[in-house]
Amino acid sequence: MTRQSITLTEQNDQWLREHVDVTGEYASKSELINDLIRRARRAEAINYKLQQAETSGFTEQSADEILNEFKQALRK
Known part of the structure; x- marks a missing residue:
């Protein structure tokens, strides 16, 4: 893995520490930051797929309708 050095505001560092120390869901701030980046990606x-669908003319659905349909499919 690539090692990076970043500067955080005190509020963001506090938020990260709380999520690591209090919830126990993550072993480190690095693990949490990597998960946040994966979610953003x-x-x-x-x-991007929604934008492609909207401009393709292939569907009459709105972006919200497509997103809801996608979320429902993920739940199944």
């Missing part, structure tokens, strides 16, 4: 991919 996934959301970006979904938004």
Whole structure:
């Protein structure tokens, strides 16, 4: 893995520490930051596909309708 050095605001550092120390869901701030980036990348991919669908003319659905349909399919 690549090692990075970043500067955080005190509020963001506190938020990260709380999620690591209090919830126990993550072993480290690095693990949490990597998960946040993965989620952002996934959301970006979904938004890109929605944008493609809207401009393709293939569907009459709105972006919200497509997103809801996608979420329902994920739940199954």
